Amino acid sequence: MKTKPAPSLKRRLMVFLLAAISAAALVQGITAYRTALQEANEIFDYHMQQMALSLGGVNGGGRGSQDDLELVVQAWTAEGLQVFQSTARAGLPQRAVLGFADVEAEGRRYRVVSVQTGGQVVQVAQELVVRERLASRLALRTVTPIALMLPVLMLIVGWVVSRSLAPVERVRAQLAKRAAEDLSPVGEGGLPAEIKPMVQELNSLLGRVQQSFTAQQHFVADAAHELRSPLTALNLQVQALQRATDEPARAQAQNRLESGIARATHLVEQLLLLARQEADGSEHLPVALAPLLRQVMTDLTAAAQARRIDLGLLHTEALSTPGNAAALATLVRNLLGNAIKYTPEGGRVDVSLYAGEAGQSALIRIDDSGPGIAEADRGRVFDRFYRTADAAAQADAIPGSGLGLAIAKVIAEKHGARLTLGQAPSLGGLRVELGFRSATRIAP
């Protein structure tokens, strides 16, 4: 398949510049040629006139012709008697009219000037062919430097164009020879102002790609690491089941194996959920927040009741925010699920939804009476697989993958929402706030 070659900046510059230079040289050459011709004519005329005037006083003597200019000189007395003729061949008519004229004689064309001085009429004539030959030789001499300069100019232009585009080529070469995983910035030194911003943008893009590449690598490494423990457990649980000699031991081993599988499944599901949320590019539609809160709370009622936790909705507003309803439900479920999980039995979890100024923004707040999160940990709990020392210490009682808040954060970021942790003033536990920047009031 033939593809049209990409337009080359260099070729284009060369073609247009060289064409422009050639055209300019041509016009200049023609103009110079014509001006030179015209000026030569004027000079010859002046010369002839001066000669005629000077000959008037000589009275037929002295030098009669100027060889190089091939002038024909004749002189008459006032009575019309020819007193002098420089060459016999001309056969020019005697001109009574004074001044310049073009005259034809014996098939040749002459430029003639007649001057009356001291009772004589002096006529100086020059054959036009000769004059034109001389004039064009002069004009050509004027044009020659231009013609000679043309190729030199072209060479200079070619060199300058190549030199100016060299940084582009250098950047290209730098990029061409790097390995696929090399995302280090391209050198910006010595780049012209037109190209530098482009390379800077390229570098900033490379930086972002590098960042997400590193994040992905970390994620895969973390995931592999986190999967080792449940896999080890499964492996051991299967071995224990195989080695069990009596029925109670077998039943116990089977129970443990089942919970091991449940844990591994949960971790893999959370990992998939996280990966899916990170890649999610679905369209954002208006999501009514109050029904969403009620739905999630209904789903979690059983979990709250099992731990005798008083779960309540304190305040709502009829608000909607653009988003992905399923993702937002996951986000709220993770936050609320954590609150229920980490609040001691018999505790309290309050949920509320507030409208911002003029209903342009929305705030979901979840307060609990649990132990809260130490200020030092608040920044890190959103990291993948990070579990606070407290959470790790009670890992048996409260199993967790360390991914719930990481997933919540990704979803919040996808919705441009702000997720903040603090202390619940009245309940004393953790306060989680989820602020949506844009919201719309809807009919309740």
Add this chain to the structure above:
Amino acid sequence: MRILLVEDDLMIGEPLLDILRAEGYAVDWVRDGELADAALQSQSYDLALLDLGLPKRDGMAVLRALRGRKQRLPVLIATARDAVEQRIAGLDAGADDYVLKPFELDELLARIRALLRRASGRAEPVYEHMGVSLDPATHEALVDGKPVSLSAREWAVLEPLLARPGLVLSRQQLEEKLYSWKDEISSNAVEVYVHGLRKKLGAALIENVRGLGYRVPK
């Protein structure tokens, strides 16, 4: 043989504890670094199976403290930390071996046997003395080439004695090989097992050194 299992993950610790006990080891299980430190200082173990990512005190710190106290028991690290540098750091801090999670159980047991064997100063995998041979890998006991069936407890008493013929082990030392913390120890348990062993293997195999304990003659 008495093993300290240091593992914070309940789902790994529970089956591992059962399996090691079924193998005839007396096993104590602790789930954080501080408890591991305390156990290593107060009890005598033949081997420690150590996880690195522990609550309260990292496994590496536990290991360094242990070696700092000049305790020589073999330490086998079993961890999910797989980077080469971490493995090197673990071995350099005094671990004798390093296995990565998820490990093959049979391999882990073989490594434990190898470390125990080395610690008792032997290279050959089978104990052989006075016509009695014990294979810790298969738990096969032979007397003059004929198989004899030993209970796990009998095995636990015989193995340390046969590992170092001539060395006297006190009743208390033998009890430590038999039981972990939580087990109820009956006062004459060791005598009962020694009696059983003498019956199966011949009375001359285990000598009673009065006031001191028991030994297998050199």
